[in-house]
Amino acid sequence: xxxxxxxxxxxxxxxxxxxxxxxxxxxxxxxxxxxxxxxxxxxxxxxxxxxxxxxxxxxxxxxxxxxxxxxxxxxxxxxxxxxxxxxxxxxxxxxxxxxxxxxxxxxxxxxxxxxxxxxxxxxxxxxxxxxxxxxxxxxxxxxxxxxxxxxxxxxxxxxxxxxxxxxxxxxxxxxxxxxxxxxxxxxxxxxxxxxxxxxxxxxxxxxxxxxxxxxxxxxxxxxxxxxxxxxxxxxxxxxxxxxxxxxxxxxxxxxxxxxxxxxxxxxxxxxxxxxxxxxxxxxxxxxxxxxxxxxxxxxxxxxxxxxxxxxxxxxxxxxxxxxxxxxxxxxxxxxxxxxxxxxxxxxxxxxxxxxx
Amino acid sequence: xxxxxxxxxxxxxxxxxxxxxxxxxxxxxxxxxxxxxxxxxxxxxxxxxxxxxxxxxxxxxxxxxxxxxxxxxxxxxxxxxxxxxxxxxxxxxxxxxxxxxxxxxxxxxxxxxxxxxxxxxxxxxxxxxxxxxxxxxxxxxxxxxxxxxxxxxxxxxxxxxxxxxxxxxxxxxxxxxxxxxxxxxxxxxxxxxxxxxxxxxxxxxxxxxxxxxxxxxxxxxxxxxxxxxxxxxxxxxxxxxxxxxxxxxxx
Numbered sequence: 316x317x318x319x320x321x322x323x324x325x326x327x328x329x330x331x332x333x334x335x336x337x338x339x340x341x342x343x344x345x346x347x348x349x350x351x352x353x354x355x356x357x358x359x360x361x362x363x364x365x366x367x368x369x370x371x372x373x374x375x376x377x378x379x380x381x382x383x384x385x386x387x388x389x390x391x392x393x394x395x396x397x398x399x400x401x402x403x404x405x406x407x408x409x410x411x412x413x414x415x416x417x418x419x420x421x422x423x424x425x426x427x428x429x430x431x432x433x434x435x436x437x438x439x440x441x442x443x444x445x446x447x448x449x450x451x452x453x454x455x456x457x458x459x460x461x462x463x464x465x466x467x468x469x470x471x472x473x474x475x476x477x478x479x480x481x482x483x484x485x486x487x488x489x490x491x492x493x494x495x496x497x498x499x500x501x502x503x504x505x506x507x508x509x510x511x512x513x514x515x516x517x518x519x520x521x522x523x524x525x526x527x528x529x530x531x532x533x534x535x536x537x538x539x540x541x542x543x544x545x546x547x548x549x550x551x552x553x554x555x556x557x558x559x560x561x562x563x564x565x566x567x568x569x570x571x572x573x574x575x576x577x578x579x580x581x582x583x584x585x586x587x588x589x590x591x592x593x594x595x596x597x598x599x600x601x602x603x604x605x606x607x608x609x610x611x612x613x614x615x616x617x618x619x620x621x622x623x624x625x626x627x628x629x630x631x632x633x634x635x636x637x638x639x640x641x642x643x644x645x646x647x648x649x650x651x652x653x654x655x656x657x658x659x660x661x662x663x664x665x666x667x668x669x670x671x
Numbered sequence: 672x673x674x675x676x677x678x679x680x681x682x683x684x685x686x687x688x689x690x691x692x693x694x695x696x697x698x699x700x701x702x703x704x705x706x707x708x709x710x711x712x713x714x715x716x717x718x719x720x721x722x723x724x725x726x727x728x729x730x731x732x733x734x735x736x737x738x739x740x741x742x743x744x745x746x747x748x749x750x751x752x753x754x755x756x757x758x759x760x761x762x763x764x765x766x767x768x769x770x771x772x773x774x775x776x777x778x779x780x781x782x783x784x785x786x787x788x789x790x791x792x793x794x795x796x797x798x799x800x801x802x803x804x805x806x807x808x809x810x811x812x813x814x815x816x817x818x819x820x821x822x823x824x825x826x827x828x829x830x831x832x833x834x835x836x837x838x839x840x841x842x843x844x845x846x847x848x849x850x851x852x853x854x855x856x857x858x859x860x861x862x863x864x865x866x867x868x869x870x871x872x873x874x875x876x877x878x879x880x881x882x883x884x885x886x887x888x889x890x891x892x893x894x895x896x897x898x899x900x901x902x903x904x905x906x907x908x909x910x911x912x913x914x915x916x917x918x919x920x921x922x
Binding site (some may be wrong): 527 | 719720721722723725726732733735736739740741742743744745746749752753754755756757758759760761764781782784785789
C-alpha cells in the first residue's frame with residue numbers, strides 16, 4: 316500500500332494522523348458519530364477507507380457506533396471508533412461489553428471541556444473515566460496518552476497491536492488541542508506482528524464447533540467469577556509488560572514535574588525554562604495511563620524535594636501519583652479547567668516557591 | 672419402493688441446527704417454536720456453517736446456546752448495530768438479529784430504524800409477545816391498550832404511555848427494506864406461514880437483496896397470566912386485530 320509521505324516528513328493534523336496511522340495498522344472498519352473537536356478523523360476515514368477496500372459508517376449514534384465496533388471485532392476485523400468526551404460517555408456501555416466479551420478495539424477520545432456539553436476546547440477531564448472504568452463492572456482498558464502529532468500516529472499503530480494481543484479495548488486519550496494541531500511527522504510502519512484470531516472469531520462454523528462471544532455467565536461451571544479472575548490475571552500481565560513512560564532530566568533534578576499528553580508537553584518547555592534559571596527540574600510523563608507507571612515514578616521521584624503534577628483538570632492523575640509515592644515525596648498539584656491550558660509562567664512560578 | 676425402506680423413511684426429526692439441549696423457556700412460550708423454525712430453515716438452506724446469530728437481551732438472550740451456529744450477545748437494543756458490524760466485515764455470511772419487543776422497539780428503536788434505513792443486508796427476527804418476559808412482565812412498547820402488566824397495573828392507558836407500536840408498518844415508511852412481514856406462531860397454519868416468511872427473509876439475504884424483517888406474534892403465557900392454550904387464543908382474539916398478519920412489503 317502506498318503510504319502518505321512515503322517515509323518522508325509530512326505536515327498532518329493530529330486527528331488525520333490518527334486516521335492514517337489506523338489505516339497503516341490494518342484498520343479497515345471505522346464506525347463513528349460526528350462531534351467536535353475530532354471531526355477530521357471520521358472525515359478522513361470516509362475519504363480514505365473506500366479507497367483501500369474498507370468500510371466507513373456514520374452511525375445513528377455513539378451507542379450504535381460502539382456496537383458496530385463490537386460486531387466487527389467479533390467478526391475478526393481491526394476496528395476503531397473515535398469521539399470526544401460527551402460521546403465517549405455514551406460509548407461506555409459498549410466498552411464494558413467489549414471488555415466482558417474480551418473483544419479487541421481501539422477507541423479514540425479527543426477530549427474536550429466538561430462536564431456536560433462543556434465546550435469544544437481541549438481538556439483532560441476524562442482521565443478518571445478512561446483509567447478507572449467509566450462503564451460498569453471490573454474491567455480495564457489500556458490507556459495511551461500521546462503528547463504530539465507524531466506520537467498520536469505511533470501510538471495508534473501500537474494501540475491495534477495491544478488490543479489484539481490482549482483482546483482488550485485500548486483507549487487513545489488525546490485532547491482537542493493535539494487533535495487540531497498540525498506538525499510535521501513521519502508516518503509509522505505497521506509492526507508486522509500477526510495475531511491469529513481463528514480460535515474465537517465469528518466466521519460461520521464451517522467444519523468446526525460453533526463460536527460464541529458473550530460476557531454473560533450464568534452457569535456455575537462457567538461462572539462469572541472465573542471470567543473475572545481471568546480478566547484480572549490478564550490485566551496483571553499487561554501491567555507487567557506494557558507500562559510506558561518518558562523521563563526528561565530526572566536524574567539530577569531537585570524538582571519533578573509530572574503530566575500526561577498536552578500538559579506534559581507544556582511541562583517539557585517549563586523544565587527548559589527552569590534549567591536556564593538554574594533550577595534543576597525534570598519531567599516524568601506517563602505514556603500509558605493504565606497501566607500507570609507507578610514503580611518507575613517511585614524510582615524517578617526518590618530523593619526529590621517535591622513533585623508537581625500538572626493537568627488540564629481538577630486533579631485526576633495526581634491521585635495515582637499520590638498512590639504511587641505515598642509519603643515518600645511531597646506532591647503538589649496545578650490544574651486548569653474548562654478548556655484552559657496551563658501557562659509555563661504559572662508552573663515556573665509555582666516551582667520557584669519551592670526553590671525559595 | 673420396498674416396504675422396509677418406506678417404513679424407515681424419516682419424516683420428522685430435530686433439525687441439525689437445533690442443539691439437543693433443554694432450553695429455559697416456559698411451557699407454552701413461542702420462542703421454542705421460533706427457534707425450531709429458524710433451525711429448520713437454516714438446515715433446508717444449508718447455511719448452518721455460514722450463519723452468524725446475534726442474540727438480544729431478553730428471554731431469548733441464550734439463543735446462541737440453542738441454535739448450532741456462531742453467535743454473540745448484544746447489549747440491550749443493540750443487536751442491529753452489532754449485526755451491522757458483523758455483516759460489513761463478513762458480507763458473505765448470513766447474519767440474523769433475533770430480538771424481542773423491548774429490545775427492538777423501546778431501548779433499541781434508533782438501531783432498528785437506522786439499520787433498516789441503511790438497508791443492511793441482514794435478517795431481523797422480531798418476536799412480539801407484547802410484554803417484557805424476562806424481567807417479570809412489564810409493559811412493552813407493543814403491549815395492547817388496556818393490557819395489564821406489572822407496570823400498567825390498571826391497564827395500558829394510551830393517554831398516558833401511548834399506543835402500541837406496529838413495527839412492520841413503521842419500517843414500511845422507509846425506502847430501503849426489502850421484505851417486511853408479520854406472522855404468528857399460535858396455530859399450525861400460522862406456524863407454517865411463519866416458516867415461509869423466515870425462509871424468504873434468509874433467502875433474500877443469501878441473494879444480497881437487503882434488509883428483511885419478520886415480526887412474529889408469540890405467546891407469553893407466564894407474562895400474560897394465561898394457560899398456554901388460552902395464550903394461543905389471545906393472539907387470535909386480541910393481538911391479531913391490532914397487529915394484522917400478512918406481508919407488508921416484498922421488493
